[in-house]
Amino acid sequence: IIYNSNNTVLPSSLSLSCSNRKREDILESAQYFMGVALLAARRSRDPSTQVGACIVNEEKKIVGVGYNGMPNGCGDDSLPWRRSGDNPVETKYFYVCHAELNAIMNKNSADLKGCTIYVTLFPCNECSKLLIQAGIKNVIYLSDKYHKLDNVIASKKMLDLAGIPYENSFVRMKAVG
Numbered sequence: 001i002i003y004n005s006n007n008t009v010l011p012s013s014l015s016l017s018c019s020n021r022k023r024e025d026i027l028e029s030a031q032y033f034m035g036v037a038l039l040a041a042r043r044s045r046d047p048s049t050q051v052g053a054c055i056v057n058e059e060k061k062i063v064g065v066g067y068n069g070m071p072n073g074c075g076d077d078s079l080p081w082r083r084s085g086d087n088p089v090e091t092k093y094f095y096v097c098h099a100e101l102n103a104i105m106n107k108n109s110a111d112l113k114g115c116t117i118y119v120t121l122f123p124c125n126e127c128s129k130l131l132i133q134a135g136i137k138n139v140i141y142l143s144d145k146y147h148k149l150d151n152v153i154a155s156k157k158m159l160d161l162a163g164i165p166y167e168n169s170f171v172r173m174k175a176v177g
């Protein structure tokens, strides 16, 4: 049975021609997984940078999704979202849980060995430590806007030493076509 967008059943002749038509614009899997990461990022309350992460296992099944947000139970607006202040305790950086951390904590499988993470921002040094220790084997990222910051330089150093490749998703999609 085929339904149209109003949830009414289509006549059989129409449904036949619809179901026979080959769809040309299906999402390639890397686009799909980064799309899930981008959608997760839209849940973030961070006013300046919203990050989403989607962890995928070797069978290409999503096993964890997360976005940057304040720790559970801390309230949506009880902690500051400011980037700067006289005292670092008044900024977000001591509190916010990174998207990668949340994706790992949200995992629905026993472990993450051999998984790939799709993440909208290049992982910081703390997240790369988590990814390495969790057994993640690949990082696909979208933005590298903080590539000049020491934490990202350190992050890449650790990923390199651990033999974990990282790839920009635009480059990857071009290669896949």
Ligand SMILES: O=c1ccn([C@H]2C[C@H](O)[C@@H](COP(=O)(O)O)O2)c(=O)[nH]1
Pocket (backbone or CB within 6 Å): 046, 048, 049, 050, 051, 067, 068, 069, 083, 092, 096, 097, 098, 099, 100, 121, 122, 123, 124, 125, 127
């Ligand atoms: O690996 C990372 C690095 C950063 N984030 C989050 C943490 C913050 O909420 C923002 C960065 O804020 P800026 O205002 O751009 O400094 O991104 C993350 O989730 N994962």
Ligand SMILES: [Zn+2]
Pocket (backbone or CB within 6 Å): 098, 099, 100, 123, 124, 125, 126, 127, 128
């Ligand atoms: Zn991080």
